[in-house]
Amino acid sequence: MSLHVLHYQHEGRARWGVVKNGAITPIPGEFATTAEFIAANPVERLVELEGPTIPESIVQWLSPVTANQQFICQGANYRQHMIESGMDPDVKKFNMIFTKATSCIVAADSPVVKPSHVRFLDYEIELGLVLKKNITSRRVIADADLHEYVAGAVIVNDYSARDVQIPQMQFYKGKSYRTFGPIGPYLCLLNKADVAKLGDLELTLTVNGAVRQKDSTANLVYGPAETLSELSGVHDLHVGDLLSTGTPAGCALSVPSPMKQRLAAALSEETKWKMFMEIQAARTEYLRAGDTVEARIASRDGSIDLGVQRNQVVDEAS
Structure with a gap:
């Protein structure tokens, strides 16, 4: 059985604890980073942790991935999401990799701030x-x-x-505004048997209670082992670093089909991007202030359950 670990703030201190049935058992020691925590606390030891508990309801959640770690992402890694992104999955034969700024990392229940100049804010579980x-x-x-x-x-x-992200071809900038990377609530520590179940988790994202995204990690195109193998030939990865494995179909973004994109290539840049903006402006799925986004990931048998991430969208303060 997987183990829920919470990084939290309580009585002026950042702590780590094991969570079960709404109660936290604090983990002894001070760990300033995710790397320090993982290195000192193998899951086999934490399953035996005992001691006084505190209610989870009285603490403030923190991100279980600290801002000093790398935030590496895969793009267009579910077949249907490739299609809705205007890609031909039978032609795209590469693993799309990008990074997000770690300054965008926030706790799982943090508001998501929509910058004043951003019109089309999208979600991706x-x-x-x-x-x-x-x-x-x-x-x-x-x-x-x-x-x-x-x-x-x-x-x-x-x-x-x-x-x-799209008109400027700026994945890093378009995805790295502060608060654009909520993580958690829990770091779900896994043993060998749990890791084998990573290919059969169900992802569900709702906006104001309506399902927008629903899929299974069984439909990942490039799996974690294959991706880590590829990344190992590019740059160093370290304990505590985060690999975000891509999002399923159901995003607000609307992209023309490959055929329409080829036709659009003959247009001037100004005309092409004007058409893009007009198409997006007609999409009611984009997030607005007041919207509530909830994300859940769990195995069907319940042995792995990553909890519920809930964010309310707010406008940037003027």
Whole structure:
């Protein structure tokens, strides 16, 4: 059975604790970063933790991934999301990788601030994996060995300003505004048997109670082991770093089909992006101040449940 760990603020201190049935058992020690926490607290030891508890309801949630860790993301990693993003999944044969600024990381219940100049704010539920082993040289990681590299799982919402990301071709900027990366609530620590279930988790995202995204990690195109193997040949990864594995179909973004995109290539840049903005302006799915977004990820048998992430959209203060 997986183990819920909460990073939280209580009585002026940032602490870590094991959560069960709404009660927190504080974990002894001070751990300023996710890397420090994971290195000192293997799941096998924490399952035996005992001691006085405090109610979860009286603490303030913090992100279980601290801002010093790398925030690495996969794009268009579910077949149907490729299609809705205007890609041909039978032609795209590469793993799309980008990063988000760690300054966008916030707790799972934080408001999401819509910048005043952003018109098209989108949501993206994603399964996030937190590493427990440094990867500093090229290696081939098999699915059977994934438990050696993954400490646990978290919910990530990759909020995106589509009117910055797409016309400017700026994934990093369009996805990195402050508050655009809520993580948690829990770091769900996994043992070997749990890691084997990562390919059968159900993701569900709602906006104001209406389902917008619903899919299974069984439909990931590039799985975690394959992705970590590829990344190992590009740059170093460290304990506590976060890999966000991509979002399913159902985003607010509307992109023309590959055929229409080829036709649009003959247009001037000004005309092409004017048409893009007009198409997006007709989409009522984009987020507005007052909207509530909820994200859930769990296995069907309930043995892995990452909790509920809930964000209210607010306008940037003038």
